[in-house]
Amino acid sequence: MDLFCRVCGRPRSNGKLMDRNQKNVLRWFKNDESFSSETLMICGTCRTTVKIHKLDHSRSKKTNKRPTKILNIIPWNSKENSPIFNNKGIAYRTSFGLRRALDGTYRNPQEQLPEHEIPLLPTVPETEEIPSPAGKKEMDVPQCLAGGIPRRSKRKPKDNFPEETLQEMIPKILSGVEEGIQIEFYGEKGCGIKTNRPFKKGDYVCEYKGELVDMSEGMEREQKYSKDASLGSYCFYFKHKNHKLCIDATQESPYMGRLVNHSREGNLVPMTVEVKRNPRLILKAKEDIDANTEVTYDYGDLSKESVKHNPWLAF
Numbered sequence: 001m002d003l004f005c006r007v008c009g010r011p012r013s014n015g016k017l018m019d020r021n022q023k024n025v026l027r028w029f030k031n032d033e034s035f036s037s038e039t040l041m042i043c044g045t046c047r048t049t050v051k052i053h054k055l056d057h058s059r060s061k062k063t064n065k066r067p068t069k070i071l072n073i074i075p076w077n078s079k080e081n082s083p084i085f086n087n088k089g090i091a092y093r094t095s096f097g098l099r100r101a102l103d104g105t106y107r108n109p110q111e112q113l114p115e116h117e118i119p120l121l122p123t124v125p126e127t128e129e130i131p132s133p134a135g136k137k138e139m140d141v142p143q144c145l146a147g148g149i150p151r152r153s154k155r156k157p158k159d160n161f162p163e164e165t166l167q168e169m170i171p172k173i174l175s176g177v178e179e180g181i182q183i184e185f186y187g188e189k190g191c192g193i194k195t196n197r198p199f200k201k202g203d204y205v206c207e208y209k210g211e212l213v214d215m216s217e218g219m220e221r222e223q224k225y226s227k228d229a230s231l232g233s234y235c236f237y238f239k240h241k242n243h244k245l246c247i248d249a250t251q252e253s254p255y256m257g258r259l260v261n262h263s264r265e266g267n268l269v270p271m272t273v274e275v276k277r278n279p280r281l282i283l284k285a286k287e288d289i290d291a292n293t294e295v296t297y298d299y300g301d302l303s304k305e306s307v308k309h310n311p312w313l314a315f
């Protein structure tokens with residue numbers, strides 16, 4: 001049975017199965033698989049969360065096979081049943097984009113957001129120095145240990161984007177348009193981003209969008225997040241005008257920058273740009289990139305401890 005996610009429009013081919021409390025990833029699910037009741041399912045593409053309530057496990061009298069039909073899916077956090085994902089009467093409900101999906105105005109992430117809806121980052125006072133966490137060298141910061149497992153890699157964006165190019169990019173950054181890229185599932189890596197058209201060296205690809213906080217706040221959050229094994233690491237630490245900052249993109253969003261995976265030979269490079277006096281992190285093409293190519297950048301953390309726990313950082 002083909003199911004399509006109404007939020008991202010992609011076939012529900014892969015995704016995470018979570019335990020009931022959404023704490024642990026049980027495993028990645030495959031296509032045409034039946035689910036046990038009360039399981040959480042997260043769309044492998046846009047990562048919308050739904051809760052499967054009840055499945056029909058009875059065997060067909062004709063074939064004596066268990067059907068994979070999902071009888072009913074109830075929303076996480078809600079009593080109503082409102083179809084958002086849908087295929088032949090199967091109702092789902094999502095945690096994000098809910099209102100718009102219900103009233104039919106859900107906006108595809110590729111579409112341009114009107115300016116008043118662009119989530120603006122909190123203003124960072126230019127004169128105020130954000131203090132480093134006590135006793136921590138900057139080097140140590142991104143390897144914040146929580147539950148004994150180093151999480152975020154130390155990613156180093158370049159500063160000072162050339163003015164001309166920046167002028168061309170600002171409207172794109174402000175509009176939130178993410179054009180030429182799409183989400184793809186990459187097995188053990190989870191989701192990632194690939195191009196659907198070529199990019200030229202230096203082109204703006206997308207923004208690493210999230211909540212701007214200072215570094216110590218980011219570290220505190222990472223400590224909390226690390227207690228939940230189902231949460232990936234989405235805190236991107238950087239320095240801007242002597243301020244030590246962090247973009248926390250842990251919160252699910254339709255923006256794709258948060259899903260770009262790591263490679264030491266990455267074809268993107270992160271950079272900070274200042275837009276309306278707020279620092280923003282963007283990912284731009286390090287080289288010419290063909291269509292249908294995964295985009296990656298170097299998370300930049302080769303510390304022994306991090307690589308021990310995340311061996312993929314070495315490649």
Ligand SMILES: C[S@@+](CC[C@H](N)C(=O)[O-])C[C@H]1O[C@@H](n2cnc3c(N)ncnc32)[C@H](O)[C@@H]1O
Pocket residue numbers: 188189190191192232233234258259260261262263312313
């Ligand atoms: C910023 S997220 C990237 C998106 C992530 N793949 C997802 O599905 O949400 C960073 C996480 O992706 C995974 N990841 C990124 N690059 C990887 C790689 N080269 N190999 C394996 N896992 C990777 C790690 O779990 C890491 O904590």
